[in-house]
Amino acid sequence: MTPRAKTATVRPGTRVAVLGAGSWGTTFAKILADGGADVVLWARRPELAREIQEAKRNSDYLPGINLPISLRATARLDLALAGAEQVFVSVPSQSLRENLIAAEPHLGANAIIVSLMKGVERSSGLRMSEVIEQVLPISPDNIAAISGPNLALEIAKQQPTAAVVSSTSLETAQAVALLARNDYFRSFVNTDVIGTEFGGVLKNLIAVAIGIVDGVGYGENTKASIITRGLVEMTDFAVAYGAHPETLAGLAGLGDLIATCQSPLSRNNTAGRLLGQGYSQSDVVKQMQQTTEGLASVGPILELAKAKGVEMPIVEQVRQVLAGTLNPRDIAPHLTTDSDEPQGERTLDDAQAHGGAALWGSVKRAFDQLRNSGRGSLGD
Numbered sequence: 001m002t003p004r005a006k007t008a009t010v011r012p013g014t015r016v017a018v019l020g021a022g023s024w025g026t027t028f029a030k031i032l033a034d035g036g037a038d039v040v041l042w043a044r045r046p047e048l049a050r051e052i053q054e055a056k057r058n059s060d061y062l063p064g065i066n067l068p069i070s071l072r073a074t075a076r077l078d079l080a081l082a083g084a085e086q087v088f089v090s091v092p093s094q095s096l097r098e099n100l101i102a103a104e105p106h107l108g109a110n111a112i113i114v115s116l117m118k119g120v121e122r123s124s125g126l127r128m129s130e131v132i133e134q135v136l137p138i139s140p141d142n143i144a145a146i147s148g149p150n151l152a153l154e155i156a157k158q159q160p161t162a163a164v165v166s167s168t169s170l171e172t173a174q175a176v177a178l179l180a181r182n183d184y185f186r187s188f189v190n191t192d193v194i195g196t197e198f199g200g201v202l203k204n205l206i207a208v209a210i211g212i213v214d215g216v217g218y219g220e221n222t223k224a225s226i227i228t229r230g231l232v233e234m235t236d237f238a239v240a241y242g243a244h245p246e247t248l249a250g251l252a253g254l255g256d257l258i259a260t261c262q263s264p265l266s267r268n269n270t271a272g273r274l275l276g277q278g279y280s281q282s283d284v285v286k287q288m289q290q291t292t293e294g295l296a297s298v299g300p301i302l303e304l305a306k307a308k309g310v311e312m313p314i315v316e317q318v319r320q321v322l323a324g325t326l327n328p329r330d331i332a333p334h335l336t337t338d339s340d341e342p343q344g345e346r347t348l349d350d351a352q353a354h355g356g357a358a359l360w361g362s363v364k365r366a367f368d369q370l371r372n373s374g375r376g377s378l379g380d
């Protein structure tokens with residue numbers, strides 16, 4: 001799976017919309033505007049739309065950040081979507097369905113819909129691209145997802161980073177990647193939507209576990225053990241659902257896992273830290289002012305894991321801490337067995353064996369893919 005990209009160019013001023021003016025939606029609108037697109041950002045609260053439109057600020061979510069002069073904002077969905085060739089969606093995952101239903105009458109026939117979200121729908125267990133496909137009369141080839149190590153505030157400060165744009169259609173991924181890039185944000189492409197989306201969902205759960213460990217006061221050994229074993233868990237799960245193991249070794253898997261597990265900017269990490277300090281789930285939910293996808297994803301992910309016979313001991317422990325049935329001090333990087341017998345270490349090699357790839361082969365292919373897709377699609 002090495003996408004060979006065609007050379008493509010971006011039309012300056014291509015009209016796009018971003019739905020959701022929280023920290024990521026606003027940051028992504030800035031990425032697109034700084035890349036030359038004509039961006040209209042939709043905020044559900046008129047006062048926030050007004051602040052962005054008039055003061056070029058979003059003081060609720062990105063304090064201290066100056067937004068591009070060219071960025072426009074509105075609380076009217078019809079105005080945001082009028083003429084938009086690409087629509088980037090960044091609302092909480094649990095509200096995606098209702099927002100798509102509201103947006104549908106205003107969407108252009110050939111608009112590409114891009115998910116920026118990292119959750120699954122609790123009621124259905126569906127990934128965001130699956131919800132989009134279910135709600136809108138749209139071909140899967142017109143849907144994309146973007147994921148990677150993308151802590152919003154760092155990017156809003158124009159610190160360089162990269163992400164993966166994924167679509168079943170390489171051309172769609174390229175068309176989106178060409179707009180979602182500028183001198184501080186680099187988009188690579190792939191066609192593994194399942195792996196790209198699940199990477200973003202699953203790293204949130206491991207980040208909650210790391211936060212718990214931090215809150216308890218355990219150190220680097222515990223965290224490194226959980227991150228390493230967490231990546232195996234993530235890969236096992238995603239591969240069971242059809243992902244390519246290489247994707248989990250890339251920006252949307254390992255890359256995002258590292259960023260989210262080590263940054264205090266991460267809301268999932270912060271929620272975990274509060275749990276580790278002894279706060280209950282309901283206290284944590286009250287304290288978290290921003291979207292914390294991991295808390296909503298634990299249940300559906302464990303259900304999906306069970307359906308495929310995948311063991312996820314770290315995610316299961318997160319569930320138990322959330323439920324108040326496991327003392328946070330007892331969280332540990334368990335092996336995937338209850339046996340008292342010493343077990344062989346299951347590594348990425350084992351997890352990736354489902355996909356028929358050995359670790360170093362797949363890592364090499366991932367690097368090749370990034371190199372090729374970057375050169376081919378971005379024209380440098």
Ligand SMILES: NC(=O)C1=CN([C@@H]2O[C@H](COP(=O)(O)OP(=O)(O)OC[C@H]3O[C@@H](n4cnc5c(N)ncnc54)[C@H](OP(=O)(O)O)[C@@H]3O)[C@@H](O)[C@H]2O)C=CC1
Binds near residue numbers: 117
């Ligand atoms: N922040 C980050 O660093 C990153 C976040 N993401 C993903 O982006 C998605 C959005 O997260 P993020 O921007 O951080 O969240 P925030 O909490 O910062 O913002 C959420 C936004 O969604 C709006 N919103 C809340 N409920 C609804 C609803 N029912 N209908 C419409 N809009 C609603 C909020 O509006 P209001 O202000 O009016 O409440 C706000 O504009 C998540 O899936 C997250 O995982 C991905 C990469 C990075």
Ligand SMILES: O=C(CO)COP(=O)(O)O
Binds near residue numbers: 118207256260267293
């Ligand atoms: O996805 C993110 C970074 O890539 C943001 O993580 P949080 O949602 O935990 O803040």
